[in-house]
Amino acid sequence: MKRLVLLCFLLEISSCLYAVDNLRIPDIRCMGMGICGVTNSLLFNPAVVGLESSGSVDINYFNYYGLKELGTVNMAFSYPNNLLSAGVNISSFGYDRYRESMFRIFLGKLLTEKWIIGISIQYTFLQAKLLKENPQYLSADVGILFIPVEKLLIGMLIQNFPSVEIRKKDIDIESIISYSLQIGFQWKIINNLLIVGNAETDKQTTLSGRIGIEYQLIDHFYIRAGIKVTPLLPTLGIGYRLSDFVVDVAAHYHPVLGVSTGIGLKYCF
Numbered sequence: 521m522k523r524l525v526l527l528c529f530l531l532e533i534s535s536c537l538y539a540v541d542n543l544r545i546p547d548i549r550c551m552g553m554g555i556c557g558v559t560n561s562l563l564f565n566p567a568v569v570g571l572e573s574s575g576s577v578d579i580n581y582f583n584y585y586g587l588k589e590l591g592t593v594n595m596a597f598s599y600p601n602n603l604l605s606a607g608v609n610i611s612s613f614g615y616d617r618y619r620e621s622m623f624r625i626f627l628g629k630l631l632t633e634k635w636i637i638g639i640s641i642q643y644t645f646l647q648a649k650l651l652k653e654n655p656q657y658l659s660a661d662v663g664i665l666f667i668p669v670e671k672l673l674i675g676m677l678i679q680n681f682p683s684v685e686i687r688k689k690d691i692d693i694e695s696i697i698s699y700s701l702q703i704g705f706q707w708k709i710i711n712n713l714l715i716v717g718n719a720e721t722d723k724q725t726t727l728s729g730r731i732g733i734e735y736q737l738i739d740h741f742y743i744r745a746g747i748k749v750t751p752l753l754p755t756l757g758i759g760y761r762l763s764d765f766v767v768d769v770a771a772h773y774h775p776v777l778g779v780s781t782g783i784g785l786k787y788c789f
Contacts, residue, residue: 542592542613543622543644544679548580548784551687552757552770553732554746556716558704559665559675562607562626563596566664567638567675569607570628572600574788582782584700585774587614604629609640626661636665642680659683671708677701698722712736734759744770764788 546557546564557564563578576598584590591613598607609624626640640663646657659680666674679700704718714734721727732746732755744757757770766786773779 534779543592543594543611543620543728545582545592545594545611547578547594547786548582548755548768548770548782549734549744549759549766550552550716550732551582551772551782552744552746552755552759552768553734554718554730554755555748555753556704556706556718556730556732556746556770558663558677558702558718559673559706560716562598562628563594563609565638565665565675566626566640566661567628567636567661568733569598569600569605569626570630570636570638571685572598572605572628575599576789577787578784579786580782580784582780584780585777586779586781589618591615593750596629598626609698617649621647628663630777634667638663638665656686657683658686673706675704677704698724748772 544564545551546555546561550557550561550564560568562568563580564573578594578596580594582592592611594609594611596607596609599605606626607626609626611622611624613620622642622644624640624642624713626638628636628638630636641660642659642661643656644659645654647654660682661680662678668674671785679702681699683699700720700722702718702720704716706714706716708714712721712735716732716734718730719727728748728750730746730748734742734743734744736742740761740768742759744759746755747753748755751774753772753774755772759766759768764787766788768784770782771779
């Protein structure tokens with residue numbers, strides 16, 4: 521019982537601090553770059569799949585503050601196509617007594633050389649032993665990418681709008697299915713240096729910002745850094761590509777709650 525009370529308390533802290541749900545995290549590469557995913561993560565923005573040149577299988581695990589009960593597992597499969605690119609995404613957060621889960625289908629289409637649009641549909645539900653019934657939601661995301669000039673990409677993401685409750689009792693789960701509007705950019709200044717940034721507004725936060733960089737130190741080896749405000753979270757990450765496999769590692773530091781870490785594995789085909 522004490523363990524469950526502690527977990528619920530930590531979940532409430534987590535939702536307030538991050539102003540987004542625990543299931544909707546970008547891949548570990550983006551987590552190391554200030555959690556910027558609007559323009560470079562198909563796990564976050566469905567329009568990104570329209571830019572992909574190869575299919576992929578992704579597995580990501582991110583653990584908050586060293587507590588196994590606060591771990592997020594994210595698996596995805598994507599397949600680009602000239603007519604319509606598509607993919608599926610499954611996410612899970614929590615442990616056996618409290619678990620948030622999501623099944624997501626995303627589609628992306630290259631409209632012109634400069635415009636890409638994407639849409640995703642999510643089925644999200646909560647399982648907790650203290651609840652008689654499991655709250656369930658359906659929601660949708662809309663993403664847009666714009667390429668004004670070479671090496672510059674601008675994106676917009678409307679997350680969880682609209683959303684419809686399927687089954688909900690006397691429990692508030694806005695942290696699981698919260699509305700969010702985000703804009704972002706990525707700019708490849710030189711061949712080895714990428715700068716990314718995001719701005720976000722939602723019900724909990726008027727405006728928050730994130731910025732990050734990725735630098736290719738040597739062939740196939742990348743170092744990353746970034747920062748997120750509201751709350752202030754510095755991030756670090758590294759990545760290495762070996763043939764068709766990519767391994768990414770990321771860490772966040774919170775001045776009160778400590779270090780969060782994650783690892784991701786991607787196979788391209």
